[in-house]
Amino acid sequence: MAARDNFNRSVASAEATKATSLQAAQAAFASSITAATCDIGYTTQSGSYSALAAVVASANATKTASRLAAEQAKQSSIQVASDTLRSTGDSAPA
Secondary structure, three states: OOHHHHHHHHHHHHHHHHHHHHHHHHHHHHHHHHHHHHHHHHOOOOOOHHHHHHHHHHHHHHHHHHHHHHHHHHHHHHHHHHHHHOOOOOOOOO
16 A cells, blocks of 8 residues: 555656646746847837747747646656656556
């Protein structure tokens, strides 16, 4: 039962780590957009849309890469925990 408890804690920890990573990615995304709108001075009257669009595209790409990395790290952690659980002879669904 201790092995199953360790597995459950590992899964919960992996989920929490992913959630934290996603929050950080969203914060970085938002701050990039905010900084761009302040630095560029974009308004509907002044234009500068191409510079803002480039910043938004870059921020989206970074956020997407961060989300993928967070999911991969979570899946890797869960797989390691599952392998450890299996090595103890626990064959119940993980």
